[in-house]
Amino acid sequence: MFLLLAWLRLGGYDGVPMETFLSRIDEAVAEKKLLETSAKNLGTYLERPDLAEWERASLEELVGAGEWTELNDRFFRTLAFGTGGLRGRTIGRVVTAAERGQSGPLGRPEHPAAGTNVMNEFNLGRAVRGLVAYVREVFPGEKPRLVFSHDTRHFSRPFAEMAAGLVREMGGTCFLFAEDRSTPELSFAVRHLQAHAGAMITASHNPPHDNGFKAYFADGAQVVEPAASGIIAKVNAISGPLGPGERGEGGEVVVVGEDLDAAYLEALAGTVLEPEVIREQADSLRLVFTGIHGTGSRIAPKILARFGFRFSEVEAQREGDGRFPTVVSPNPENAEALALAIAQAREEGADVVLATDPDADRMGVAVRNAEGEFVLLTGNQIGS
Numbered sequence: 001m002f003l004l005l006a007w008l009r010l011g012g013y014d015g016v017p018m019e020t021f022l023s024r025i026d027e028a029v030a031e032k033k034l035l036e037t038s039a040k041n042l043g044t045y046l047e048r049p050d051l052a053e054w055e056r057a058s059l060e061e062l063v064g065a066g067e068w069t070e071l072n073d074r075f076f077r078t079l080a081f082g083t084g085g086l087r088g089r090t091i092g093r094v095v096t097a098a099e100r101g102q103s104g105p106l107g108r109p110e111h112p113a114a115g116t117n118v119m120n121e122f123n124l125g126r127a128v129r130g131l132v133a134y135v136r137e138v139f140p141g142e143k144p145r146l147v148f149s150h151d152t153r154h155f156s157r158p159f160a161e162m163a164a165g166l167v168r169e170m171g172g173t174c175f176l177f178a179e180d181r182s183t184p185e186l187s188f189a190v191r192h193l194q195a196h197a198g199a200m201i202t203a204s205h206n207p208p209h210d211n212g213f214k215a216y217f218a219d220g221a222q223v224v225e226p227a228a229s230g231i232i233a234k235v236n237a238i239s240g241p242l243g244p245g246e247r248g249e250g251g252e253v254v255v256v257g258e259d260l261d262a263a264y265l266e267a268l269a270g271t272v273l274e275p276e277v278i279r280e281q282a283d284s285l286r287l288v289f290t291g292i293h294g295t296g297s298r299i300a301p302k303i304l305a306r307f308g309f310r311f312s313e314v315e316a317q318r319e320g321d322g323r324f325p326t327v328v329s330p331n332p333e334n335a336e337a338l339a340l341a342i343a344q345a346r347e348e349g350a351d352v353v354l355a356t357d358p359d360a361d362r363m364g365v366a367v368r369n370a371e372g373e374f375v376l377l378t379g380n381q382i383g384s
Helices: 002-010 018-030 036-046 053-064 068-075 121-138 156-169 183-192 227-236 258-270 275-284 296-306 335-348 379-383
Strands: 085-089 145-150 173-177 197-201 210-217 252-256 286-290 310-313 352-356 363-368 374-376
Touching (some): 053 068, 121 145, 121 156, 121 197, 121 210, 145 183, 156 173, 156 252, 173 183, 183 197, 183 210, 286 296, 286 335, 296 310, 335 363, 335 374
Parallel strands (some): 145 173, 286 310, 286 352
Antiparallel strands (some): 085 210, 197 210, 363 374
């Protein structure tokens, strides 16, 4: 029934009679190539009044080509908003011609994957609207104030801009970083700007095809109970496009950047218990730092320089790049991700290698052992 309504509205599949298109769906379900839940979610998705032309064309292409595995991956469920937020593929295993479009920065597709189980505008919108609705409930009578940041992944910037625009449409104030910034700085910004909540567009150290939405509350920490269940309930209650009851007057987007960086650096410096000891010893160490194409390169070199450390950066990994082209995985806890930095440290006679993941809330460290060889420290060793 869902697909019947959808294709009556759309007028059939790319010149193919609607009956033929529906029979393909029915046959795929009967032959257990397409799950019934996938077919139902596909039909519901196609019934959206805000369905974009490229989304329709993309799904037509997948059905026409019999890409049932891809359709199951994209539609077997609706991407769930969990305790920390959302995370999933944003570029499909099969990229359609409609999604590839004109191609975006660094060769990425023009559009993210269409579907209910992928990180795209559909699911991002649900997440933002649910978060704002919960803020309104917890802070009645107050204009929602949110902060958004993003890493260097594919679609992170347009997702952040879309999220900020939604907050504005809903009558809230959104503080949006002018460029990519780290998760720790986002956490700081929520508190520094006295915001009600915030979100980071990132999939942490996941592969390049993923992206996500990490939600933070007024204390600057990732959401926990009871806020987590409250936000999830709001997200799950959303069933259509933005309605009149959700819209508000006086919304705005405020771009933040260097001024907030300066405040963050001051706060970071203030966490050092004995700065004079660091200054006395800093010159005796030689460091190599890499942000692995992520946000760490924005702040880490500045704080190292502030305390007088001698360090170099891995130039090949300094620029933001959502492909993460020099590593298999941008996880700094993996030796492979530190290979270039360790090679540079050997060449320069450095003592320590420091690396951060794309959103810079995870750090890897390698140090020389008694034999002079570099070994990775565990998280517990770093902490101690």
